[in-house]
Amino acid sequence: MGSAAYTTSSRLLFRQLFEKDSSTYTYLLADTSHPDKPALLVDPVDKTVDRDISLVKELGLKLIYAINTHVHADHVTGSGLLKSKVPGVKSIISKASNAKADLFVEPGDKITFGDLFLEVRATPGHTVGCVTYVTGDGPNQPQPRMAFTGDTLLIRGCGRTDFQIFSLPKDTLIYPAHDYKGFSVSTVGEEMQYNPRLTKDEETFKNIMANLNLSYPKMIDIAVPANMVCGLQDVESKAL
Amino acid sequence: MGSAAYTTSSRLLFRQLFEKDSSTYTYLLADTSHPDKPALLVDPVDKTVDRDISLVKELGLKLIYAINTHVHADHVTGSGLLKSKVPGVKSIISKASNAKADLFVEPGDKITFGDLFLEVRATPGHTVGCVTYVTGDGPNQPQPRMAFTGDTLLIRGCGRTDFQIFSLPKDTLIYPAHDYKGFSVSTVGEEMQYNPRLTKDEETFKNIMANLNLSYPKMIDIAVPANMVCGLQDVESKAL
Ligand SMILES: [Fe+2]
Ligand SMILES: [Fe+2]
Numbered sequence: 001m002g003s004a005a006y007t008t009s010s011r012l013l014f015r016q017l018f019e020k021d022s023s024t025y026t027y028l029l030a031d032t033s034h035p036d037k038p039a040l041l042v043d044p045v046d047k048t049v050d051r052d053i054s055l056v057k058e059l060g061l062k063l064i065y066a067i068n069t070h071v072h073a074d075h076v077t078g079s080g081l082l083k084s085k086v087p088g089v090k091s092i093i094s095k096a097s098n099a100k101a102d103l104f105v106e107p108g109d110k111i112t113f114g115d116l117f118l119e120v121r122a123t124p125g126h127t128v129g130c131v132t133y134v135t136g137d138g139p140n141q142p143q144p145r146m147a148f149t150g151d152t153l154l155i156r157g158c159g160r161t162d163f164q165i166f167s168l169p170k171d172t173l174i175y176p177a178h179d180y181k182g183f184s185v186s187t188v189g190e191e192m193q194y195n196p197r198l199t200k201d202e203e204t205f206k207n208i209m210a211n212l213n214l215s216y217p218k219m220i221d222i223a224v225p226a227n228m229v230c231g232l233q234d235v236e237s238k239a240l
Numbered sequence: 241m242g243s244a245a246y247t248t249s250s251r252l253l254f255r256q257l258f259e260k261d262s263s264t265y266t267y268l269l270a271d272t273s274h275p276d277k278p279a280l281l282v283d284p285v286d287k288t289v290d291r292d293i294s295l296v297k298e299l300g301l302k303l304i305y306a307i308n309t310h311v312h313a314d315h316v317t318g319s320g321l322l323k324s325k326v327p328g329v330k331s332i333i334s335k336a337s338n339a340k341a342d343l344f345v346e347p348g349d350k351i352t353f354g355d356l357f358l359e360v361r362a363t364p365g366h367t368v369g370c371v372t373y374v375t376g377d378g379p380n381q382p383q384p385r386m387a388f389t390g391d392t393l394l395i396r397g398c399g400r401t402d403f404q405i406f407s408l409p410k411d412t413l414i415y416p417a418h419d420y421k422g423f424s425v426s427t428v429g430e431e432m433q434y435n436p437r438l439t440k441d442e443e444t445f446k447n448i449m450a451n452l453n454l455s456y457p458k459m460i461d462i463a464v465p466a467n468m469v470c471g472l473q474d475v476e477s478k479a480l
Binding site for chain 1: 255256257258259260263266288291295298299419421422423424425430433434
């Protein structure tokens with residue numbers, strides 16, 4: 001634990017982007033060694049779509065996928081807007097989410113961009129269709145690996161559907177969908193050791209989760225129905 | 241421009257941390273290959289000192305320096321609190337800042353932690369004592385280099401005291417003290433090309449800066465006097 005700074009890859013361009021109102025992280029990944037420079041966004045937010053599109057343009061990338069880890073309850077996905085503003089972008093979500101999208105993935109599937117890829121791992125719990133996207137394993141893939149955990153595992157918080165994630169190497173970098181304390185990245189090893197919910201036994205964990213008394217998420221009534229159809233602005237679905 | 245994801249170094253541990261009220265980035269750097277695991281914080285914020293101390297402990301690091309890029313006007317530095325809570329921590333700021341600290345640095349100085357170091361570059365303008373800290377050049381130092389620019393150069397904003405920064409290699413990673421749009425990192429090459437203020441000629445730039453009509457910073461009357469003495473909680477200076 002604790003040695004590497006960040007992923008090493010000469011071909012991966014990686015940017016972590018933040019939406020402050022919902023404390024959501026959006027991740028931009030691209031294969032810059034491929035002639036097309038194909039790129040994807042993980043968990044884009046509707047409010048920051050224009051920022052993301054500018055960045056993609058400035059970096060000379062070709063956005064091909066807008067990917068969600070799950071049906072978010074706290075912000076509206078940017079997938080629909082991205083599809084309407086950038087021709088050719090396809091939205092992706094897990095089949096188990098029951099949401100609308102162009103492509104559906106299942107555990108074990110690979111999402112390829114250039115010579116890089118993400119693996120899909122099932123991490124249900126927060127929602128039934130939650131998946132974690134993990135960068136590939138192989139000679140050209142980034143090392144250490146990076147896991148985009150959505151709301152399944154937040155840094156020092158959340159989680160328990162950790163079995164799929166904790167079977168990854170300890171130096172795997174954890175990139176969640178949110179952070180409320182100002183952290184930006186962690187590792188599997190760190191979370192196994194210091195995540196307050198994950199270091200408890202199953203019984204204690206169940207008690208903690210049953211007694212959270214969480215307030216009703218302020219965006220849930222707007223966000224969930226919108227996200228089930230890929231964001232409010234799914235022009236293609238409205239045209240049908 | 242645009243290829244590498246993040247700095248490659250097997251010995252550097254690097255974490256970007258965020259304080260939401262002032263949109264301030266604090267950076268943790270440590271040499272994890274050194275037996276002491278010496279660490280430093282760039283631009284710590286008073287409100288997030290406890291978070292930062294926990295993280296330092298969890299990662300098994302030994303915090304030796306609390307470093308500021310300049311006398312901040314928008315938040316109170318965490319240097320004083322860190323000094324009072326973590327024995328042995330020394331505060332560092334530029335000599336030209338005229339602020340109080342344990343150690344003063346001048347352009348060309350090196351700040352060493354284990355076998356890694358930061359170089360000090362003069363980047364006055366935002367304040368007279370503004371400096372940029374740049375990771376070292378050499379076989380064991382991180383590649384590409386990282387520049388902690390404070391308020392001298394924000395991503396796609398601010399700046400003009402860019403000459404010292406823009407003489408760095410184009411793949412140098414830019415880590416500012418703030419971001420208000422949700423960016424977390426950029427490169428010298430990108431800023432040279434897309435920073436709206438830096439792509440203007442000198443006359444246009446002067447006009448833009450003269451007509452910003454910035455509102456009076458809400459924290460300035462509290463933050464500046466406090467930061468001149470290393471944060472409100474400089475126990476050692478009070479004891480003198
Ligand atoms: Fe969420
Ligand atoms: Fe500032």
